[in-house]
Amino acid sequence: MNSTSLNITLPDRAMPNPTISFLLLITLLLPWSAQSAPLTLIYSGDFNGELEPCGCSEGGNYGGILRRSTTLKALRSEQPDLVAISAGQLLANESSRDQLKSEYVLKGFSTFNYDAVALRWRDLAYGVEFIDGYNIPWLAGNWKGSGDTVTRSRKIERNGVTLRVFSWLNPKRSPFRQMDHSQWLTVDDMAVVQQGLKAANERGELTVLLTAWPLRKVQREFDLADVDILVVRAGHEVFSDPQMAGDTLVLQPGSRGMRLGRVDLEFSDGKVDQYQHQVIEMPESVADDEMLREWYNDYNAKVKTAYLAEAEIKKALxxxxxxxxxxxxxxxxxxxxxxxxxxxxxxxxxxxxxxxxxxxxxxxxxxxxxxxxxxxxxxxxxxxxxxxxxxxxxxxxxxxxxxxxxxxxxxxxxxxxxxxxxxxxxxxxxxxxxxxxxxxxxxx
Structure with a gap:
């Protein structure tokens, strides 16, 4: 097993062509060409409703939807067949104002063309209907809700490689269980996901499991023999270096959408043989995607309208x-x-x-x-x-x-x-x- 890890940062706004400069930077940094890798995987998790970064400090001014869009476009320009997945928790529900923000997070993410996004309970804070109708490929391996908004797995075919992506939505954390006469949206038995992983493995598909658990918890609950790539609970903001647990490649993203992880993979005998890992920074120097400028202006206008309406109520009272x-x-x-x-x-x-x-x-x-x-x-x-x-x-x-x-x-x-x-x-x-x-x- 050969591996390499490094951090990269997209170029400054002042540079005339950020995409070309980014591609040159990648070319200079990679010890072996990404084009030779059968699969490039972009991964993230726990976006937590961070539609835009907090600009109050340099250390927190990373990420946001406008910069993520720029970054993903640059990456796809270099590697059109990349696979993009997220361990979910796109939304936040900590205040009454988060519903408006969540609506625009979903609109923004729907432009990213992700291949698989794990569903988390916070993503359902406003109901299943709230997340319906967007171009977001939600999945939960133990889902039993109706409709086609959420599927139990996602099949992805790229460069002759077939991936089957699963996720586990922990029923014990379900807020719906506290409500009388509510529909339980998940199957309790982990065997339904384990059986799906095993069947995919037997078909010769590479398997990916997205979870919100730390590695030790996953190892206790799942048989990783049928899992090729495992994404575990996000760390606070910063990505961890990948590790191998037996034949399973373990990835841990950072939270708040401040960075993206990239893994260039090579396989042998249906298992991960070599990988190169990079953490892609998205600081203030990364240009906003002007294609989403109308989306962003519309969001700010809605925030302002809601605020002024609230101020009028307070003034009257x-x-x-x-x-x-x-x-x-x-x-x-x-x-x-x-x-x-x-x-x-x-x-x-x-x-x-x-x-x-x-x-x-x-x-x-x-x-x-x-x-x-x-x-x-x-x-x-x-x-x-x-x-x-x-x-x-x-x-x-x-x-x-x-x-x-x-x-x-x-x-x-x-x-x-x-x-x-x-x-x-x-x-x-x-x-x-x-x-x-x-x-x-x-x-x-």
């Missing part, structure tokens, strides 16, 4: 009384601290959203204003004094503190400083956050 007062009200007693704040990036945080056209996106607004969705900031016309990151983002609403002339402590007095920061500086929004290096920038 507003009583004129609120607990948030704004930084100007703090200055009379805390002038040195106010002056320090004015010199920080916190004081102009809202302008960073305006610069990238996201001043109407609630997912972004919440960490660039004071008290959004908590009786504070409504919009920049109604509550301009609550724009930017101010005193009350960290110390809590200040009305009672001011009215008591400081006798009543601020709301977050007992909250540790690190926890205050991590209300926003966390996860995908601030992956490089380190309290010891960030705090000196705003110390007051």
């Amino acid at each position: 507003a009583s004129g009384e609120r607990d948030y007062v704004g930084a100007e009200s703090c200055a009379s007693c805390h002038q040195p601290q106010f002056d320090t704040w004015q010199g920080t990036k916190h004081a102009t945080a809202f302008s960073t959203l305006e610069n990238v056209g996201k001043s109407f996106d609630p997912d972004c607004i919440v960490c660039h204003t004071v008290g959004f969705d908590q009786g504070g900031f409504i919009d920049f016309v109604i509550t301009p004094e609550l724009m930017n990151v101010q005193c009350e983002n960290c110390h809590g609403a200040g009305k009672a503190h001011i009215e008591s002339k400081g006798e009543q402590a601020t709301v977050n007095q007992q909250m540790p400083s690190l926890v205050r920061c991590q209300q926003c500086h966390v996860g995908s929004h601030s992956p490089d956050f380190n309290f010891d290096t960030y705090w000196p920038k705003i110390a007051h």
